[in-house]
Every structure is written in C-alpha cells, then in structure tokens.
Amino acid sequence: MSGWETVVGLEVHCELRTRTKLFCSCRNAFGDEPNTNVCPVCLGLPGSLPVLNEQAVELAMRIGAALGAEVRPSTFHRKNYFYPDMPKDYQISQYDEPINVGGHLDLPDGSRVGIVRAHLEEDTGKTSHVGRAGRIHAADYSLVDYNRSGVPLVEIVSEPDIRSAAQARLYAAELQRVLVATGASDGRMEEGSMRVDANVSVRRAGSPVLGTRCEIKNLNSLRSLRAAVEFEAARQVVLLEAGDRVAQETRHWDEQAGRTLAMRSKEEAFDYRYFLEPDLVPLEPDPAWRDRAAAAVGMLPGARRSRLAGLLDAPGPSQADQIEALIDQGLDDLVVVAVAAGAPAALAMARAANELASSMEAAVAMDGGAFAALVVLEGQGRLTATQSKAVLAEMLASGGGDPVAIAAAKGFESLPDDALRDVVGGVIEANPQEWSRLCGGEDKLTGFFTGQVMKATGGKADGKAVAAELRRRRG
Amino acid sequence: MTDPAPLGRADVAHVAALARLSLTDDELERFTGQLARVIEHARDVAALDVGDVLPTSHALPIRNVLRPDEPGPCLERDVVLAQAPETEDGRFKVPRIVGDAP
Amino acid sequence: MSDAAPLSAVQMAAAVRAGERTAADLVDESLARIGRRDGEVHAFLHVAADEARAAAAEVDVMAAAGRDPGPLAGVPVALKDNLCTRGLPTTCASKILQGWRPPYDATVVERLRAAGAVVVGKTNLDEFAMGSSTENSGFGPTRHPRDPSRVPGGSSGGSAAAVAAGYVPVGLGSDTGGSVRQPAALCGTVGVKPTYGVVSRYGLVAFASSLDQIGPITTCVADAAVVLEVIGGHDPRDSTSLAGPPPRITEALGRGVDGLRVGVCRELVDGTAPDVAARVAEAAEALASSGASVEEVSVPEMRYGLSAYYLIAPAEASSNLARYDGARYGLRVDAEDVAGMNTATRTAGFGAEVKRRIMLGTYALSAGYYDAYYGKAQRVRTLLIDAFARAYARVDVLVGATAPTTAFPLGDRVDDPMAMYMSDVCTIPSNLAGHPAISVPFGEGDDGMPVGVQVLAPALHEERMFQVAAVVERAAHQRSGSPQGGRS
C-alpha cells in the first residue's frame, strides 16, 4: 500500500432518543414485539399525515451545537424509491435545506474532520429474510416489522477528510461519545442506534484528485468499520496497480468472510425525484430555542479530556490511555471531584481507571466524597497502596461506606515513625552486603530494602516513608 | 429559456419503470401520444422566464408546526395485519427482495 | 325528480332537535330513496345501511334524553369514498384498494358524527379523484340524476349526484382542481372549496397534497355554511391545518352585498359556452341590482393555471400513490420477487387515468426535467398568487363560470385527456392559490342542464364569499320563480 493514500468520508445515521417517532406519537422503543408500535402514520396508511416531533428537532439542534454546525431554517423533502421496509415508498428527509450545516469533529489524536451536514430524516422498518441461509440474495421471502419505521434519525455526513481505517474508527468512536454527551443518542451500535456507511477511495500519495469511491453500507460496529475500510482500500489499490479501474458501486461488508462484496443490485436507475414534502411546513426554530438546545449539550469528550489532562503536570502515554478509559467509562467527574477535595490527581486517576473500572456499575454509583477521602488518605501516606485498593474493593462491594471506618475495621493503620525506624534498622543489619552496595551508589537496591521492610511489617509501612528513612540513613 | 426535449416513447418507458408500472406496446404507444399532448400544452409554462420568481410549494405561509414528544395510542397488531395480503409471525410477508435499498 | 323536494340539512336538524322528526325516519327515507334510484345513478359505492340506522338511533336517544345532538342532528350525509371511515370500505374507486377498511376515521368524519350527522354511505369518484366526469371509477361510472346519458362531473360526481338526486342533503367531496365545484355545478348543487388549511386533510386519501381540500356539496348555500363550520377548524393531526377557531359563516348569509365590489373575471368567462357565459352575466347583473359595484377584472396569469396544475398535481400524486405496492393492504398480484409484485399489483390495480398521471408526475419530477416542469410550475403558482392579490386590491370577490360547459354526455371526453382536463380550467386557479371558491346553481343551459356560477374570494374570506353566494342563490330562485327556493 505504500505510495497510496486512503480517502474516507463517513455517513453516520444516529437514532434519536425521543419518546415517540419523528412524525407520529408511536413509541420509539427497541426490542418490542413486531408491529406493535405502529399507527396509520408510520404504516403509511392512505389519508395519514405527518406531524413533526418537537423533541427530535431539539436533539438535532443539540447535535449541531456539539459539532459546531450552523443551525439553519430547514425544510423536508420526499426521497422517492420503492422498498418494502418503507411504508410510503418515499422517505421524508431533509435535502437541500438541512437543519445543521458545516461544523467539525476534533479527534483525540489531534486531527480535525469537517462535517458537511447533519440532517433529520425518518428511519425505515426492519426486514428479515427467510429461507436459504437467511441471506438477502438467497432468501425465499422477507418479513417486515414497522416498529422502527418513522423513528427519528440524524444523518451526519463528514467531509472526505479521513485518511486511514484507524482514523475512520477514531472518528466514529469520538462521534459516538459526542452523541451520547448531547443526550441525543444512546450510541448503541449493536442495537442499530448508530449505523455507519463509509465512502472509500484511494489515490496516489500527493495527488489532489479524488479516486472513484465505493460506498460500504451499514457497518454496525467500530471493529467492522475499521476492517471494512482497510479491506476496501487494499482491494482498490490491487485493482489500480493491476491497471484496472474501480467501479463506483455500493458494497456490503461480509463479516464472516472479512471482505466487501458488490451488492447484486437489480438493473434499475435510481432517480429519487426529490421534492418538497407538501404535508409538512418549513422549520425555523427561533434563536432562543437554538440557544436552549446548545445549552443543554453536556460536557463534550474533548473538554473532558483536556479537563483531566489539565490536572496533571505532563501526562505520560499511560496516563493518556487512562484519560480515554475514564471518559469512556464516565468516571472522569469522580476524579475531578476527588482532586478538588485535595486528592493527588495522578493517584485519583490511577485508582479510578484501574480499580473502579473493574466494577463499573458500582463505580458509577460511587459517592464522589467517599472516593475523594480514600485517595486523600493514600496520598497522605496514611494508607499504603495495597491497603487503599483493599478499602476501595470493600467500598465497591458494599455499595459505599466511609473509607476511614473501613480501614480501621481492617486494622489498616500506618506504622508509627519510631517503629518504622526500628524495622528499617533491623533489615539493614540483616543485609550488610546489600546495604554497602546501596550506599556505594547501586540505587536499584532501594527496591530490595523497601520490599524487605514491607515483608517485615505485613504491608503496613508506607513506601514513601521507607524511602525517606533509607535516604536519611545513607546520609 | 431553452425548451426541454419533447416527450417520447423512451421517456414513457423510463418513467413507467420508475413508477413500477408495466405497459404493453400498445399502451406505450397510446400513453406516449397522450402524455406528449399534455407536455406540449405545458410548454407555455416551460417557456416562461420566471428565473427571479420564488417557487410556491405551500400556498399559505405556515411555519414551525410541531407536536409534543408524548406517546399516544398505537393500532392493535391484529387490526393492522388483518388488512395485509400475507403475514407471518406478526410481520408482513413479501416476496424475496432482489437488490438492496439504495 | 319524482319525490317532493326533501328538507334541507338545516331544516332536518331543526326538526330532530325539536323532537318533530326522528333521525331514524330521516335515515330510513334517505335509504329508501337510494334504494329506488341508485341502481341507475350509481352515486354510491357502498351503502352503510346498518351502521347508519345504528348511528341514527344514537342521535334519537340523545335527543330523547334532552341532550343536544348537534347542529347536524340526524342529517344523512354521503361521503366521497376517498375519506377514511373506520371499518367501512374506503376504495378511492380503485381496484387497488378494493376491500380495504381503514382502522380510523378522517377528522371531517369524526366532526360530522360529533355534530349528529349520520353517514349513509360512500360515494363514487374518479379513481383517486383523478378526473372530471366520474367515468374513471374502477367500479363503473355515476350518471347524472337529471339525464342518465350525461356525466355528473367529477371527481366528486357520486356525492354531487347523491345530493342532486335528493338522497341526502349533504355530501362531502374533495377538491384538488375543482372536484367539488365542477360536479356541483353540473348537478345543480352548491359546492365549496375552502381556503387551503381550513378543513383538515387527515383521513383524506391524498391526491395532490398541496392542493387537496375537502368541501361540502349541498342543496343550498345555508347548508354548506353549517357543514363548513362543523368540519372546519384547526386539527393538530394535519401540519397544514390553519390555527384558530372554526370559520364563522352563517351570520354573514343575510348581510347582502350592498357596497361590495364584485369583479367579473374575464378569464372565467372567455372560452366558456355562450349559455354558461350568459348565466354569469345575469348573476353579475343581479349582484349589481342588489347594491354591489360590478366591474370587469382580468387576471391573465390564470391562463397558465391549467399547465401548472397538470404538472404539480400529477407530481405530488406520483409520490402519494407509490404506497399502493401490494405489501401492506389492498390488492396484491404475486410475482417472483418484491419489485415484480409491486409492478404486477400496480399495473393490475390502477386504471388508465391514474397511470397517465403517475407517469406524467414522475416525468415532471425526474432528473433533467424538474426545473423545466415542476420547478417552473411552482414559480407560476407564485405569479398567479401575486396576480390574485392585485385583483383583490380592486375588488372584494371575483365571479365567473364554474365549468366551461354544462354536463356532457358519457364517453364524450374519455379518449381525449386534454379535452377532459379543460373541464377544470375555471376551478384550478383557486386551488393553486389556496383560495376559497363556491359554486352556486344559477339557471340552466340551452340543453336544460344546470349551470353553476362561481364566487372566488381571497384566502380566509369565506364569510364574504358566502355573503355574495347567498345573494346569487336568491337571484337564481327569483329567476326560476321558485318562492325562496323552498329551502333554508
């Protein structure tokens, strides 16, 4: 692949977390019995008419605000084509006047991907294919459930600014976090709440011209997205290097086979015959509403990331990973609270990222004050690392509690200073050769002596206090 | 303003396919003649220079018609499926689908 | 007609509310008249005798209990079969919807029922309301009650014929390009196309969504006013429904036209048959002698109306009628795959006129032609609205013919779509502009068939329009020597 550049643009369909559908008052719910959340409107029955859901507009505007888009007066069009999961045989979608125009998404690696638009449209029903292997092209017949028909979607279209499969994955993952932060989406790809189409092309490195692109439809996990883009780019390079050309087409990702396949499309010209939806009227949210929507957006992952990084002097690579983990797990607020209460930032982050993450449900419910108190105790050397982890485990298991009381009950009290001095003295006496090597400048033996002291005190000694005593004795 | 090309058999065959209608040769012939006459009449409009006139899609200027996000009653599934030509497992049954949604 | 002139809707409701008549009697009489004549006229596709008797009984129970059954208490009504009725067949006169029973009532049907009206059945129409003669029905044509060799007009020909035949005092129709007013005129009844957005379209099977309006067909202006008050007003289920209270019209009926400025619209007279033009002139004279100032007004942009309409309406229809694909309801013709099933179903289920309009509309919207046809037509619509505004700066209402000719013989125009489309030339401009218009019977043509005079008003000026219509109606009755018309 050397000498070639991958160019990717993503279209992400995000189901909005409203109570009802986009144009009717049927419940917007996943997993209900088929065809139970349906009415004349979302079944496209003759005579029914759509009425726009206010909350869907609100959530779309929040997404726009989170992406730095311009929220504009907008209209709805009809996109006409026949498909059995679409009850009216047209989709109501925003076309040339979408609600959100422009904007960008900043990725954790520091890159920025432009956003073309983020528009409102309705989802289709769900088709299952029955017969040979359950595969679409081999099916004997299909069954349609319209529960999802009319569920509100925001389609977010990126600029073709993405340059690798890894970056495509990074973009989708970051967008997912942003969508969750706005309250617009639960981001659950496995339930289809977020679905990704990838437009992939390749070109000679340095070429300003875009190559012919293929669209890979309906990627439903971050892993498939990355794998599909990787495969597709490589496929196109092989074609071009062999002197063939890439056909502009829509392709499927075959998860089992690990490759993209051209869809066997019926010989059919697509001409969507877009025209303004005459059953709906223009949408012009007033500035006050737009401001309210923007204000309702929660703290975005980028801001969370820099907030945590700002607590550290100079975050190292493992801390950068910790920051990502904390944000993904929603534990960053806990760290911020602990640091504000006087806990050392690096320690609070390490305890939250490592210990809390092992028991997410309890961790999310953890009282910020109690967590802060524990990290403060450890930071002051009143609990050793081992003791601190044990107290935290107890707090998680019992659903909270006072760390001081738990430590006392476990008999965790730090060694008095004179007792520590005696123990250190005893260890030095028992290991005279090692001691003279340490005094001679062999610093790595500090670890050996610390270990011996810990062993002698049953872990009650504070590591920092031991180091200080050793330094004092070396003079 | 440039005049659009007159409507011919190929156009009618194309729109029939888009609209999922099949026409016999006779029908194609007859419909082409009839539609061509309507389009011919519409040339008075097609020929107008109205570049600076805004289009009207809604005769009346209504805006921002919205519905609160409150669930309402749905239809009984039995009622819905009773109207269907074929059903299976609480779903609408259709013949196999060749080709994907665009 | 062999029957004595039946009561008006207003008279019927008054009698039921006063306990002088029962709804059950009124409905039985209506059903009896239908039974006697409708084999020939074929106004109805479905007569809902049992449901009507049950509904009438409810009205009578209410009245007997001293509760007010509403302004249309016991009034039998006929509904065009493109209005959804819960549990009753709703076919749009199309084989593709044969057997379909909607699970819900249209808003207008709910409101009629709540006002005490009794639905006696569903009336014939041109398939999906596409036509001007009711010959395009998938279930056979409706005939003119006065001369069965002629058409009743269309597309609401069944409702107009049902009222003209004296079956019911009230029919509802839908008017996309004149489909209420033109058959009303041809049948000698009153027909109203309200301002777009005054009557909810929820439950009206869509033909051309930006033009469709439901309107009453009645024997007299006063009945039309009462029905419009009942069915009009805001409906949250229709995004294009206007906010605000239902229209108040009935008070305006007796106001006269003293001091009103009436414009006789040249484009609604030129090109109409001489006998039709003569009736319009007489109606204008009558308005003048009632105190209106009458002048001739020209709205030249109306000449583009027909072309714009036959691009816009089919375009919207091509999309609205896509859903009849055999998957969820109505007809299915089986095939190997789903696309084949869609095609086989639609090819078998739609009649020739519907296919013509679907193809025409698909063409007007398709890539490469959108700007030249659909886009252009939408701009012409703006020109027309501006032209109306200029006219209404000079006059309060416009008058003209409703249809260029009286009722024509069956079969006369079926093979010439363009000739058929010309029947709507006088009614289309009001749909494109979204304005209200009413057709009032005014004398007869040389062939003895009814002529309708049309009164057009600016958007939301139904009150003024009815005020003028009432005077035209009075003049028509005086002209024919009928004392007060025996109605209202």
Ligand SMILES: [Mg+2]
């Ligand atoms: Mg989309």
Ligand SMILES: [Zn+2]
């Ligand atoms: Zn629904």
